[in-house]
Amino acid sequence: VNIDxxxxxxxxxxxxxDIVAKYLDKRSMDDLRAGIHPKDLRxxxxxxxxxxxxxxxxxxxxxxxxxTGLGPPADKLKFQDQDGNEMSVSSYFTAKYNKRxxxxxxxxxxxxxxxxxxxxxxxxxxxQRYTAKLNGKQTSEFIKITCQPPSVRLxxxxxxxxxxxxxxxxxxxxxMT
Numbered sequence: 001v002n003i004d005x006x007x008x009x010x011x012x013x014x015x016x017x018d019i020v021a022k023y024l025d026k027r028s029m030d031d032l033r034a035g036i037h038p039k040d041l042r043x044x045x046x047x048x049x050x051x052x053x054x055x056x057x058x059x060x061x062x063x064x065x066x067x068t069g070l071g072p073p074a075d076k077l078k079f080q081d082q083d084g085n086e087m088s089v090s091s092y093f094t095a096k097y098n099k100r101x102x103x104x105x106x107x108x109x110x111x112x113x114x115x116x117x118x119x120x121x122x123x124x125x126x127x128q129r130y131t132a133k134l135n136g137k138q139t140s141e142f143i144k145i146t147c148q149p150p151s152v153r154l155x156x157x158x159x160x161x162x163x164x165x166x167x168x169x170x171x172x173x174x175x176m177t
Contacts, residue, residue, distance in 0.1 A: 001164065001171065001176070003157055003160030003161060003163075003164065004153075004157055004160075005148075005153065005156050005157075007142070007145075007146040008129055008130075009129070009130040009134060009138070009142060010126075010127055010128055010129055010130055011051060011124060011128045011129075011130055012124070013123070013124045013125060013126035013127070013128070014123060014124060015120070015122075015123050016048070016053065016109065016119045016120070016122040016123065016124060017029060017103055017106060017119050017120050019124060020032075020036075020044055020048075020106075020119070023043075023044065023047060024036070024040050024043075024044065029102075029103055029106075032103075032105065032106065033105055034105075035073070035105065036106075036107065041070065041107065044070065044107075045069060045070045048067045048070065048109070049067055049068065049069060050066060050067065051066070051067050051124055051125075051128055052064055052065070052066055052067075052124070052125040052128060053065055053066075053067060053109065053111070053117075053122040053123060053124055053125065054122070054123050054125055055117060055121050055122055055123075056121055056122075056123055057093070057097050057099055057121040058097075064125065065111035065112075065115075065117075066111065067109055067110070067111060068110050068111060068112065068113075069110040070107040070108070070109060070110060071107060071108040071109075071110050071116045072107065072108065073104060073105050073106060073107055073108070074088065074089040074090040074093070074101055074103075074104045074105075074106065074108050074116075074118040074119075075088055075089075075090040075101075075104035075105065076088065077089045077108050077116055079092075079114075088104075089108055089116055089117075089118055090104040090118070093118060093121075099121075101118050101120060102120060103118075103119065103120045104118070106118070106119040106120065107119060109122050
C-alpha cells in the first residue's frame, strides 16, 4: 500500500485543433487557414503520433483510437464511398453526420491504414504520460509545481493513513489490518 504522493508529466488533453494551435504558438485557428508549414507538420505529427484520441461526432458512442499519423486536409482527402462515388472527408461528414466542418483545411488524423478523421472531431484523452525527457525549462517548472516542504508532505501522508484506519474493504479483502 503506497500512500505517498507522486507526480508525473502528462500531455495536455482536449480538442486536437486547440492543442495544435497552441503547440504551434498560433493565436487562433484562422492563423492555420493557409495550411500548416511542412516543418511544423512534422513537429505536430511527432507530438501526436501514438497518442489516444476519442471521437465526438457520434453522440454517445465515444470510440477511442491511437493516432498513427496525419493525412491531407479534410476538404482535399478523397475516397470512394460504398456506392463507388468519390467524395472528400469533409463532404462525407456533411452527408453522413449532418456536420459541416469548421476547419476542413486542417490535416486529417490517421488512426488505421485507411481510416482518416477530421481533426476537429478528435479530442486527446486525459492522463497520457509524457515519457520523453523534459527540457531545462520544463524540468524547472515541474520541480516548482511538485516541490513541497517536508511538513506538507508529512501531513498528506498522515491524511492517507487516517483514510486507511477506517474500514477499507480492499485491504480487508487481502487480510490486511
